[in-house]
Amino acid sequence: MSLPSIGVHLQPLAPTGEFAPPMLRTGSWGAVGNRIAGHAVNLAVERVFAATVPEVRGTTGTASRQGPPHAVVGAGPGGP
Numbered sequence: 201m202s203l204p205s206i207g208v209h210l211q212p213l214a215p216t217g218e219f220a221p222p223m224l225r226t227g228s229w230g231a232v233g234n235r236i237a238g239h240a241v242n243l244a245v246e247r248v249f250a251a252t253v254p255e256v257r258g259t260t261g262t263a264s265r266q267g268p269p270h271a272v273v274g275a276g277p278g279g280p
Contacts, residue, residue: 215234215237215238215239216238217231217234217235218234219234221237221238221240221241223245224237224241
């Protein structure tokens with residue numbers, strides 16, 4: 201249909217001090233604990249897909265990104 205679209209997540213995917221990572225299904229651990237847990241979950245997910253990503257990039261002809269996996273352009277210290 202060639203309609204423009206944008207992905208809108210119903211849960212935070214980036215580490216945040218406000219919420220614990222939804223994948224852990226736990227309550228809040230405070231701002232610092234939530235951020236640490238969020239980074240840990242992101243690293244674990246990246247490891248799960250690490251072997252597959254280069255293969256998919258080779259198949260689709262997409263180049264590897266430079267920089268941290270979840271870098272947000274223009275984000276200041278502490279994230280978006």
